[in-house]
Amino acid sequence: MPVDRDHVLRSAAALLTRKSTATMDEVARAAGISRATLHRHFAGRDALVRALESLGIAECEAALDAARVDEGPAADAVRRMVVAIEPAAALLAFLYTENQLFEGEEQNAGWTRIDDRISALFRRGQESGAFRIDLTPAWLTEALYGLLASGAWAVMEGRVARKDFTFMITELLLGGALRREES
Amino acid sequence: MPVDRDHVLRSAAALLTRKSTATMDEVARAAGISRATLHRHFAGRDALVRALESLGIAECEAALDAARVDEGPAADAVRRMVVAIEPAAALLAFLYTENQLFEGEEQNAGWTRIDDRISALFRRGQESGAFRIDLTPAWLTEALYGLLASGAWAVMEGRVARKDFTFMITELLLGGALRREES
DNA sequence: CCCATATGAGACATTGATGTCTCATTCGCT
DNA sequence: AGCGAATGAGACATCAATGTCTCATATGGG
Numbered sequence: 039m040p041v042d043r044d045h046v047l048r049s050a051a052a053l054l055t056r057k058s059t060a061t062m063d064e065v066a067r068a069a070g071i072s073r074a075t076l077h078r079h080f081a082g083r084d085a086l087v088r089a090l091e092s093l094g095i096a097e098c099e100a101a102l103d104a105a106r107v108d109e110g111p112a113a114d115a116v117r118r119m120v121v122a123i124e125p126a127a128a129l130l131a132f133l134y135t136e137n138q139l140f141e142g143e144e145q146n147a148g149w150t151r152i153d154d155r156i157s158a159l160f161r162r163g164q165e166s167g168a169f170r171i172d173l174t175p176a177w178l179t180e181a182l183y184g185l186l187a188s189g190a191w192a193v194m195e196g197r198v199a200r201k202d203f204t205f206m207i208t209e210l211l212l213g214g215a216l217r218r219e220e221s
Numbered sequence: 222m223p224v225d226r227d228h229v230l231r232s233a234a235a236l237l238t239r240k241s242t243a244t245m246d247e248v249a250r251a252a253g254i255s256r257a258t259l260h261r262h263f264a265g266r267d268a269l270v271r272a273l274e275s276l277g278i279a280e281c282e283a284a285l286d287a288a289r290v291d292e293g294p295a296a297d298a299v300r301r302m303v304v305a306i307e308p309a310a311a312l313l314a315f316l317y318t319e320n321q322l323f324e325g326e327e328q329n330a331g332w333t334r335i336d337d338r339i340s341a342l343f344r345r346g347q348e349s350g351a352f353r354i355d356l357t358p359a360w361l362t363e364a365l366y367g368l369l370a371s372g373a374w375a376v377m378e379g380r381v382a383r384k385d386f387t388f389m390i391t392e393l394l395l396g397g398a399l400r401r402e403e404s
Numbered sequence: 405c406c407c408a409t410a411t412g413a414g415a416c417a418t419t420g421a422t423g424t425c426t427c428a429t430t431c432g433c434t
Numbered sequence: 435a436g437c438g439a440a441t442g443a444g445a446c447a448t449c450a451a452t453g454t455c456t457c458a459t460a461t462g463g464g
Contacts, residue, residue, distance in 0.1 A: 040410070040461095058321065061451065072412045077453070113399060135318045138241065138374065160398070170392075170400045176380050177389045178398055184371025185364055191321065192363040206360045209353075214397030215343070215361055216296060217353045223432095223440070244421065255442045260423070 041071055041079060047093050050086060055132040056194065062086075087136060094133045095148035097126040102155050112163030113212055119159070120208045123186065127203070128194065131187035153179055178211075185211055224254055224262060230276050233269060238315040239377060245269075270319060277316045278331035280309040285338050295346030296395055302342070303391045306369065310386070311377065314370035336362055361394075368394055 049069035053060050060068075062083055066076040080086040101122035107115045123130070137145060160178040163169035169178075185207045192198040198206060232252035236243050243251075245266055249259040263269040284305035290298045306313070320328065343361040346352035352361075368390045375381040381389060 056321070058318075062453095063451080072414095073452095074413075074455095075411055078410085082453070083451090116398075135241075138239070163398070168400060169398045170396070173389060173393060173398060174381070174385075177375065177385070178393070180371045180375040180380060181368055181389075181393050184367040187370075188363045188367025192360065197359050197363060198357070202360075206356060206364075210356060210361070210364050210394070210397065212397050212399050213353070214393065214395050214399075215299075215346070215352045215356060216395050216397075217351060219402070245423095246421080255444095256422095257425095257443075258441055261440085265423070266421090 041075055043079060045069065046071065046076070046079065047089060051090055051093070051129040051132065054090070055128040055190070058132060058135065090129065091133055091136075091146055092148070094126060094129045095146060095152065098123065098130065098152050099148070099155075101126060102152065107155060107159045108162075112159060112166055112168050115159055116163070116212060117204075117208045119156075120182075120186075120204050120211075124204050127186045127190040130183070131190040134183055134187050156182065182207075182211060224258060226262060228252065229254065229259070229262065230272060234273055234276070234312040234315060237273070238311040238373070241315060241318065273312065274316055274319075274329055275331070277309060277312045278329060278335065281306065281313065281335050282331070282338075284309060285335065290338060290342045291345075295342060295349055295351050298342055299346070299395060300387075300391045302339075303365075303369075303387050303394075307387050310369045310373040313366070314373040317366050317370050339365065365390075365394060 046069040050065045053065055053068040057064075062076060063073050065086065066073040069076065076086075080089060102119065105115065105118035105122040107119050109115065137149075156179045157175040160169060160175035164171045164175070189198065189203050189207050193200050193203055229252040233248045236248055236251040240247075245259060246256050248269065249256040252259065259269075263272060285302065288298065288301035288305040290302050292298065320332075339362045340358040343352060343358035347354045347358070372381065372386050372390050376383050376386055
């Protein structure tokens with residue numbers, strides 16, 4: 039009978055990713071609980087979003103850990119990273135746009151940590167000679183977020199097959215649209 | 222004394238891109254007019270967003286025209302396209318996320334036209350042998366939107382210099398992060 | 405089996421945004 | 435200067451979402 043906090047968060051994430059303006063009532067119904075109960079666990083909409091942010095950060099850091107982004111060739115590390123992040127992509131897409139709202143406040147330190155780790159990966163790739171140096175690590179990081187968000191939405195709306203998600207993102211991010219010269 | 226409708230729309234676009242939940246009152250103040258006047262020109266928030274959508278579509282189609290995306294090598298056409306769309310990127314970023322809300326309703330036919338034209342460009346690049354064929358035109362189009370949005374936000378928050386905007390997007394989209402083999 | 409605890413349903417006041425209206429003022433134009 | 439049209443300021447009702455509360459009910463452990 040006690041509410042499954044994790045289940046509530048995941049339902050909320052799924053709903054809010056589709057409809058970021060969903061009501062507390064809709065969120066509650068999506069999780070299969072009453073609005074009163076939702077309120078008992080999350081003081082308000084803000085607290086809910088913060089909890090989702092924490093979840094997103096935790097999943098992202100777990101994904102970076104699981105992908106062992108510090109090890110092996112940088113390109114392979116990027117591929118592992120995208121694969122590991124994929125399950126959290128929709129949540130990240132929601133938080134990515136939601137973050138635009140918190141313009142005044144300082145952003146959660148977790149994002150800074152994640153940005154730094156991803157940037158470090160791209161920098162490592164540059165220093166090893168695998169990645170070009172005229173695209174800054176900061177931009178590559180930003181672009182990764184953008185592609186994850188686009189990919190998540192495209193999958194949600196059926197414009198891209200879910201099974202192609204990681205392939206499309208890693209291939210575009212690493213290789214781009216131009217055909218490689220056959221060597 | 223008559224209100225400059227275009228100026229109002231552009232102010233609204235600039236504000237809403239930064240803070241998508243801005244109030245009608247904030248939008249009015251940002252444009253330097255009163256809420257009453259704003260209301261006289263746009264029946265409501267919905268009408269305002271629709272007007273912004275029309276503006277975005279118009280600018281996008283004008284950009285595609287100006288870039289002559291049907292002419293010349295596809296890669297060059299993509300570069301011209303990004304350059305031409307750049308001024309509208311922030312507005313597009315706003316509309317791109319806002320579109321997620323209109324889940325029920327059918328999307329404006331203008332977007333379909335634009336999607337088709339951009340997809341056709343990518344397809345043309347594939348057929349000419351310039352672009353790889355394992356990334357679908359639909360995905361490349363979607364990725365372009367995502368990169369434009371990421372780029373616009375990154376510029377707004379000072380993480381990327383405005384002058385690098387088009388370079389970063391076109392280079393990543395076309396070439397990817399991997400270093401090309403020297404041939 | 406019974407009790408403590410958590411939940412569901414719903415009432416309620418509050419808040420913030422919205423849309424409408426009025427009226428005085430200002431601006432442009434003749 | 436004078437007229438008409440558009441604006442600004444603000445009042446007002448409305449509406450939706452929120453947050454709080456109560457009470458009946460169900461669940462699960464002892």
